[in-house]
Amino acid sequence: MELTSSLQGLIGGVLIGISAVWLMASLGRIAGISGIVGNLIAQRPKGDSAWRAAFLVGLVSGPLLLMGLGAGWGNVVNYPGEVIGQPLGGVPLMLVAGLLVGLGTGLGSGCTSGHGVCGLARLSKRSLAATVTFLGTALVTVYVVRHVLGGGA
Known part of the structure; x- marks a missing residue:
């Protein structure tokens, strides 16, 4: 870099x-x-x-x-x-991903900016759990898409 x-x-x-x-x-x-x-x-x-x-x-x-x-x-x-x-997986996949992110922010009562930036700064245990969940899910998703399904860059 x-x-x-x-x-x-x-x-x-x-x-x-x-x-x-x-x-x-x-x-x-x-x-x-x-x-x-x-x-x-x-x-x-x-x-x-x-x-x-x-x-x-x-x-x-x-x-x-x-x-x-x-x-x-x-x-x-x-x-x-x-x-x-251009979305790597195409527009339909991007729309599904966007809907899943929206669902996740609803279920998690917030997003990476609310929990990851603001919540962690306030030492919120709930925000720490949410942020660890966000990051863990992202890691698993990237692994599955790239190595199991063979897609992505």
């Missing part, structure tokens, strides 16, 4: 941490993306959608702004100008 990639990751991590702390300090809210999106769609609680929409616009517009400025910091490895690459 080159130094530039490491610095980009470090800067991104610091910005995620700052945004999570800022959201907690200013509004008393956890920066859990699945909860922010889910409650924005369900409009719960009433009148609480402005900050949620602003947070999501910022989440998406930051990388797009960097790409628009020609910083070459795209989201797709080896294709710096791309916003999103």
Whole structure:
């Protein structure tokens, strides 16, 4: 891994941490993306959608702004100008995977940002269990897809 990639990751991590702390300090809210999106769609609680929409616009517009400025910091490895690459398993598999992730965040009462970033920072035992489960499931999934089913890159 080159130094530039490491610095980009470090800067991104610091910005995620700052945004999570800022959201907690200013509004008393956890920066859990699945909860922010889910409650924005369900409009719960009433009148609480402005900050949620602003947070999501910022989440998406930051990388797009960097790409628009020609910083070459795209989201797709080896294709710096791309916003999103072709799914390795095709669109149907990507849709099934997205539905399973949505189901998992519902069952786990949160996602990697809520549990992994915010929950672990608060030393939550429940978040530690959820994060270990997320990571363990990801490891098993990658192993099965790459070595048992013979797919993936």
